[in-house]
Amino acid sequence: MHRLRSASTDRIKLARRWTQRLLAGAFLALACCGGAAATSRPASELPVATDARLEQAGEVVRLTLALSQPVPIETSVIAGPDRIVIDLPSVNFQVQPAASRKSAGFVSAFRFGLFTADRARIIIDLSNPALVTKAEMRQRRGGFGELVVEMTRASRGEFQAAVARGRPQQAEPAVAPPAPAAAPADSRQLVVIDPGHGGIDPGAVVAAIAEKAVVLSFGQRLKETLEASGRYRVLMTRDDDRFVSLGDRVKVARAAGADLFVSIHADSLTQAQEVRGATVYTGSERATDAESARLAAKENQADAVGGLEMAEEVQDVAGILMDLAKRETRTFSSVFARNLVEKLGASVKMHKVPLRSAGFKVLGAPDVPSVLIELGYMSSPKDAELLNSEAWRRQAVGAVSAAIDDYFLRERAPAGKAVLNRR
Incomplete structure (x- = not known):
């Protein structure tokens, strides 16, 4: 044996x-x-996200994220299922999990977290095709940052064209x-x-x-x-x-x-x-x-x-x-x-x-x-x-x-x- x-x-x-x-x-x-050699920074050194809000105003759905400092961002879209992706440097998310389970208009939910050693990601789940019409990082008084992402409905063709133009970085x-x-x-x-x-x-x-x-x-x-x-x-x-x-x-x-x-x-x-x-x-x-x-x-x-x-x-x-x-x-x-x-x-x-x-x-x-x-x-x-x-x-x-x-x-x-x- x-x-x-x-x-x-x-x-x-x-x-x-x-x-x-x-x-x-x-x-x-x-x-x-x-990629594989990236080293994580201690959480105490990372920008901190303290609050996230999802709201609808007419045909626009807006996601707002409060940060301890401004950071660069990149947006993209993915099909199958339809999602909007927001990439940003590593962030210490101190946001209540319940916030991400809220829905508004064509956004069914969103989630956030560390994606790789040096990158964080926000995923916005869509019930219908939609595109980002505005994405900006605002500087607030005291050095704080505020991410504002505005989205509106789009046709399937418009959404697929956006998918083809740019794909998010893989892990x-x-x-x-x-x-x-x-x-x-x-x-x-x-x-x-x-x-x-x-x-x-x-x-x-x-x-x-x-x-x-x-x-x-x-x-x-x-x-x-x-x-x-x-x-x-x-x-x-x-x-x-x-x-x-x-x-x-x-x-x-x-x-x-x-x-x-x-x-x-x-x-x-x-x-x-x-x-x-x-x-x-x-x-x-x-x-x-x-x-x-x-x-x-x-x-x-x-x-x-x-x-x-x-x-x-x-x-x-x-x-x-x-x-x-x-x-x-x-x-x-x-x-x-x-x-x-x-x-x-x-x-x-x-x-x-x-x-x-x-x-x-x-x-x-x-x-x-x-x-x-x-x-x-x-x-x-x-x-x-x-x-x-x-x-x-x-x-x-x-x-x-x-x-x-x-x-x-x-x-x-x-x-x-x-x-x-x-x-």
Whole structure:
């Protein structure tokens, strides 16, 4: 059995080498242009946004943002769905989340947040095509700034023409993974932790608590626990409140040569507050059920929420070797998922159907075993309470950590070698 597992692991690693070279090159190219190498400024040094207002005056809808100082801005429009995008330098948003849920005329909602290390973004969702007729940064008394954006309805043709004229800048990778080394000195297994959402994409929001903050806190605690064991190298796709595209999350794991990818989320069902408990998902072209398909479709819209255009997926071409790696990767993913359900079930409340599968884009790496954990339902008052409980987080993190230990000890140990060095 160990021999078979070792052969499967070797095929996955061999297929991974083909893609690591390509991915590492892409990240290095971005880094040379200053994207991946960008460094975040401390929040205390950033301009502060203190208030946002959305109002309608006749045929004009106006968005006003109060700032501690003027900053440069750029506007653009995106179709599918229709949105207006406002890019500006990094801003510390101290605006009440409820402000962005207001609507006015053809604006159904807007949202804001950090988009990359040095750039913030405001996304305005449109129920009908519209264009910006005025966008200015005003200087107010005392050195304060005020962003004023005025919009009016437009025809579909006018909107599409504006889309064609200019496209918003795409997000750079949030983490620059190390280039694969010929003979890595540290042979410990690499676990990539992926806190979902972030920055301009808050995820589920219930009672002013955003999913992005809940899962980041959980991911940081899990990272600390795994690193404290001394048995793993750990990389996070984001370690602060910034937006990371779905594709970049996968690229980070693959380029770094991850041995396991764990994506962390917390769902919300506003029409079914009685539904609660944790769920573990693996990737699959066909969803286990309608609820799994709904969740995957929602999570796969994260790039659109962040103001990215939905690009067509480009499949890796690595022949039979990659196909074999993909099948074996899914087997390893399923093994880990079952073990994770068992360990979590012994410590926390699970959903009545705790193990499912669906077509999550973030689980798309063909050579990295991957799972997605829904920690619970933020729409459930009981789950929401537990998700913010230090005692519950400690139990859940311990269960996930134990499942990772068990997985590498039993399933991924090379023949004749124990992976764990228990202290």
